Amino acid sequence: MTRKVTILMYHQVGDFPPMKAHRSTYCHYKSFARQMAYLHWLGYKVIALEEALNGLFGGGSLPDRSVVLTFDDGYENFNEYAFPVLKRYGFAATVFLVSGLLGDKARWLEADGRLGARLMDGETIRALARQRITFGAHTVNHVRLSKLEPERMREEIVRSKTELESVLDEEVRYFCYPYGDYSAAAVETVRQSGFDAALSCIRGDAKPSDDRFLLPRKAISFGDNLVGYFWKIHVKKQRKRARAAYV
Numbered sequence: 036m037t038r039k040v041t042i043l044m045y046h047q048v049g050d051f052p053p054m055k056a057h058r059s060t061y062c063h064y065k066s067f068a069r070q071m072a073y074l075h076w077l078g079y080k081v082i083a084l085e086e087a088l089n090g091l092f093g094g095g096s097l098p099d100r101s102v103v104l105t106f107d108d109g110y111e112n113f114n115e116y117a118f119p120v121l122k123r124y125g126f127a128a129t130v131f132l133v134s135g136l137l138g139d140k141a142r143w144l145e146a147d148g149r150l151g152a153r154l155m156d157g158e159t160i161r162a163l164a165r166q167r168i169t170f171g172a173h174t175v176n177h178v179r180l181s182k183l184e185p186e187r188m189r190e191e192i193v194r195s196k197t198e199l200e201s202v203l204d205e206e207v208r209y210f211c212y213p214y215g216d217y218s219a220a221a222v223e224t225v226r227q228s229g230f231d232a233a234l235s236c237i238r239g240d241a242k243p244s245d246d247r248f249l250l251p252r253k254a255i256s257f258g259d260n261l262v263g264y265f266w267k268i269h270v271k272k273q274r275k276r277a278r279a280a281y282v
Contacts, residue, residue: 039240040087041268042103044252047152049112051257057149058257064116070255070264074102075124079268083127084169084209088232091243102268103241104128105234105252107173107211108141109160111153118163131173131211131234132160134198143177143213157202164203171209172196172230181218188221193228209233210248222248 046060048067062070074081080098082090084105090097104121106113109132121128136142138156145151155163160170172195174180180188192210199207208231212221215236225233226248237251245251253267 038091038097039242040091040097040101040103042087042105042234042241042250042252044236044254045104045106045117046108047110047112048117049115054257059254061257062255063257066259067117068120069261071120071124071126073261073264081124081126083167084129087241088247091241092247105211106130108133108177109137109155109173110141111155111159114155114159114163118166118168122166127167127169129169129171129209131171132199133173133175133177134195135175136177137202160202169209170199170203170207171211172199172207173211174213177213179214179216180212180221181216185220189224192221192224196228196230212236
């Protein structure tokens, strides 16, 4: 049997009104609680990103029905709504942080005409790091890397790593491309900057044949019920680059 891991991508988890736009970047907290209960009671193995990488690329064992949980941007509502549920089940997760905006608002949402949700501050991040939550880099300012000049692109990638390592006082090993947007130069810069792996918005399961600096994920959307959740984990197989619209 081919080894594979389903890496799920979340953004905000909270109490949101019904919506028609930007559904891929929101998850209602009640839906999230049901999804985590589904994984728990049906025997899925929610593993840390490190364990997944070791199983895919390092010769380690990989449990059947392995799932990795990732959360982009580092919203304060992760701490309020998602983390208590993760803690209840003992689930690991990886959160990708925008290093230049810790404790600030998500300014890229405001620029898009939406509410600039609050991002976690350093104190909250350090507390979560002691509770099976791993943190990765998501650039300094949440920018589209493919649109930047080489020097600015490198600064966004490298500085995000060093700034977060200063906050956490530990190595930051993983990177995630904002908006799912990257170029060949951006991928190579991430590869050369001391990261162990990087996550994309390419849709599909992660397999040993994948580039570890372009790992695919499956986005969980505001409208996903448990049937849709099951379908994304088990059925959704397409291996194509997603439209660069995730935030």
